[in-house]
Amino acid sequence: xxxxxxxxxxxxxxxxxxxxxxIDSILAxxxxxIEIILVNDGSTDSSGSIxxxxxxxxxxxxxxxxxxxxxxxxxxxxxxENATGEYIGFIDSDDWIAPEMYEEMxxxxxxxxxxxxxCDWYLVFPTQLKTxxxxxxxxxxxxxxxxxxxxxxxxxxxxxKSLIPYMQFLPNLNQAEDTALVVPLMSNVEKIAYVxxxxxxxxxxxxxAVYTFVKFSTIDEYKRALRxxxxxCLPKYREYSVKYCxxxxxxxxxxxxxxxxxxxxxxxxxxxETLIVENPFILENKKLSGLINYLNVQTxxxxxxxxxxxxxxxESASQEKCRNxxxxxxxxxxxxxxxxxxxxxxNSPQCVKRAYEDKNFIxxxxxxxxxxxxxxxxxxxxDDILLNMPMGExxxxxxxxxxxxxxxxxxxxxxxxxxxxxxxxxxxxxIDDTLLNEAYYTLAERIKSLLTQKYNLSLIGGYxxxxxxxxxxxxRCDYLSCDFKNGNCVAQIYNDLDLLCESDENRxxxxxxxxxxxxxxxxxxxxxxxxxxxxxxxxx
Numbered sequence: 001x002x003x004x005x006x007x008x009x010x011x012x013x014x015x016x017x018x019x020x021x022x023i024d025s026i027l028a029x030x031x032x033x034i035e036i037i038l039v040n041d042g043s044t045d046s047s048g049s050i051x052x053x054x055x056x057x058x059x060x061x062x063x064x065x066x067x068x069x070x071x072x073x074x075x076x077x078x079x080x081e082n083a084t085g086e087y088i089g090f091i092d093s094d095d096w097i098a099p100e101m102y103e104e105m106x107x108x109x110x111x112x113x114x115x116x117x118x119c120d121w122y123l124v125f126p127t128q129l130k131t132x133x134x135x136x137x138x139x140x141x142x143x144x145x146x147x148x149x150x151x152x153x154x155x156x157x158x159x160x161k162s163l164i165p166y167m168q169f170l171p172n173l174n175q176a177e178d179t180a181l182v183v184p185l186m187s188n189v190e191k192i193a194y195v196x197x198x199x200x201x202x203x204x205x206x207x208x209a210v211y212t213f214v215k216f217s218t219i220d221e222y223k224r225a226l227r228x229x230x231x232x233c234l235p236k237y238r239e240y241s242v243k244y245c246x247x248x249x250x251x252x253x254x255x256x257x258x259x260x261x262x263x264x265x266x267x268x269x270x271x272x273e274t275l276i277v278e279n280p281f282i283l284e285n286k287k288l289s290g291l292i293n294y295l296n297v298q299t300x301x302x303x304x305x306x307x308x309x310x311x312x313x314x315e316s317a318s319q320e321k322c323r324n325x326x327x328x329x330x331x332x333x334x335x336x337x338x339x340x341x342x343x344x345x346x347n348s349p350q351c352v353k354r355a356y357e358d359k360n361f362i363x364x365x366x367x368x369x370x371x372x373x374x375x376x377x378x379x380x381x382x383d384d385i386l387l388n389m390p391m392g393e394x395x396x397x398x399x400x401x402x403x404x405x406x407x408x409x410x411x412x413x414x415x416x417x418x419x420x421x422x423x424x425x426x427x428x429x430x431i432d433d434t435l436l437n438e439a440y441y442t443l444a445e446r447i448k449s450l451l452t453q454k455y456n457l458s459l460i461g462g463y464x465x466x467x468x469x470x471x472x473x474x475x476r477c478d479y480l481s482c483d484f485k486n487g488n489c490v491a492q493i494y495n496d497l498d499l500l501c502e503s504d505e506n507r508x509x510x511x512x513x514x515x516x517x518x519x520x521x522x523x524x525x526x527x528x529x530x531x532x533x534x535x536x537x538x539x540x
Contacts, residue, residue, distance in 0.1 A: 303378030411444030
C-alpha cells in the first residue's frame with residue numbers, strides 16, 4: 001500500500017459544534033493523496049462519535065485514535081507517532097482550511113526542497129475576516145523567521161518527516177505549545193519556503209486557547225513553554241530564540257488581555273536576567289532593551305492569606321466554592337490560613353485579646369492577617385471572596401486597596417509588599433487603648449481613616465484610581481469587582497451573594513427596610529445591572 005504524501009493531524013477535544021466543518025474542509029483538499037488522523041483527547045461531548053462516524057465513511061484515509069486527556073501538546077504527539085506521510089500538517093479542530101492549501105504547499109516543497117513550508121492565514125471573527133502574513137518578504141530564510149518574529153503557529157506550516165526527531169512535545173501543555181515546539185525546531189531547519197497566500201482559517205472563539213489563557217490561570221504553562229523554547233534551540237540560534245521569546249513577554253506586558261499576569265511576566269524577566277543583559281539582539285533593540293527596567297521591580301509575593309478563629313472551622317458550601325476558586329486563580333500561590341494555633345494571641349495588643357475573649361473573631365482575624373501581611377507580604381483575602389481572574393496586575397503594586405462603594409473601603413481583599421510603611425501605621429492603630437479599639441473599629445474603617453487623614457485622600461467618587469503619595473493605590477470600586485466583559489477588572493470579587501443564597505444553611509434574608517434603602521441608593525452609586533445590584537445588596 002502506497003504511503004500518503006501528507007498526514008494531516010487533528011487533535012480533538014469537545015468541539016462537536018465545529019468538528020464537521022474542520023474535517024469536511026480537509027476532505028475537500030485538491031491533493032487527494034493524504035491521510036487524516038483524528039486524535040480524540042478524552043472528549044466528554046459527542047466529538048468522539050463524530051470522529052468514528054467519519055472514519056467509518058472514509059476508512060481508507062481517516063484514522064481515529066481515542067485516548068485519555070493529556071492536553072493539546074500530547075494529542076499532537078500521538079498524531080505524529082501514528083503518521084505515515086512524507087510530510088505532516090496540523091489543524092486545530094475548530095478551524096478549517098482552503099481546498100488548495102496542501103497541494104500548493106506540497107508543490108512548493110518539491111520545487112524548493114524546503115523542510116518547512118509556510119502560508120498566510122485568516123483570523124476569523126464573528127463580523128470580520130482579517131488576513132495575517134507569515135513574512136514581510138517573499139523568499140524568507142530561517143534567520144528571517146527569528147528576526148521578523150514570524151508567528152510560531154504550528155497550523156500554517158507543513159513539515160517534512162525528517163524533522164520529527166526534533167519535535168519536542170511538552171507534557172501537560174495547552175498554552176504556548178506551538179512556541180515550545182516551533183521556535184527550537186526552526187534551529188534544526190536548513191531551508192524554508194513561503195506560499196504567500198492565506199489558506200488557513202483561524203477561528204476566534206471565547207473557548208479557544210487565546211481566551212482560555214485569560215479565563216484559566218495557565219501562566220505557569222506559558223512560562224514553561226517559553227523557557228523550553230529558549231533552552232532547546234541549537235547554539236547557532238539561541239540568542240535569536242531568547243530575543244524571540246522576550247518579544248512575546250514584551251507583547252504580553254502591553255496586551256490588555258494579559259494584564260492579569262503582569263507580575264508573572266515581570267518575574268519571568270527577572271528569572272532570565274543573564275540571558276537578557278548579555279543578548280546583543282535585545283540590547284540593540286530600543287523596545288526590548290526596556291525589559292532591563294523590570295529587573296529591579298518588586299512584585300507582591302504569590303501568597304494568599306486567610307484566617308479562621310471561630311470555634312467551628314467547618315466550611316459552608318459557599319466558602320468551599322470560594323476557596324476552590326483560589327486554587328484555580330492562584331496557581332503557584334502559597335496558601336496561608338491563620339488560626340489560634342499558629343498566632344500569638346497572648347502577646348497581641350489588649351484590644352485583640354479582649355476581642356478574642358468576646359468572640360469577636362472577625363476583629364481578631366483582621367489584626368493577624370494584617371500583621372502577617374506586614375511581615376511577609378502577599379494578598380489578604382476573606383473566605384467569602386470568589387476569584388474569577390488571576391491577580392497578576394494587583395501584584396505589581398507596592399500596596400493596594402479597593403473601594404467597596406463610592407465612600408467605603410473594601411477590607412476583604414488587599415495586598416502589599418512586606419514591611420510597607422502604610423501597613424505599619426495601620427498595625428500601630430491597634431496598640432493604644434483608644435476609642436478606635438474600644439469600639440472594635442473594622443479594618444476597612446482603619447484603612448479609610450489612615451488614607452483620608454495621613455494622605456489627605458478623598459474617597460468620594462470611587463470610580464477613579466487614587467494614589468497615596470506613592471505608598472499605595474486605591475482602586476475604583478468596580479475595578480476589583482466588575483464583570484470581565486466590562487474590560488476593566490482584575491478579579492471579579494463580589495459574586496458571593498448568589499452563592500450564599502444557593503445554600504439553605506447560609507440563606508440571606510434581606511428585610512424590607514434594607515431593600516428600600518437599596519432601591520434608593522442603587523441608581524446613585526451603580527449602573528442598574530444584575531451584577532451591580534448584587535454588590536450593593538452586600539453593602540447593606
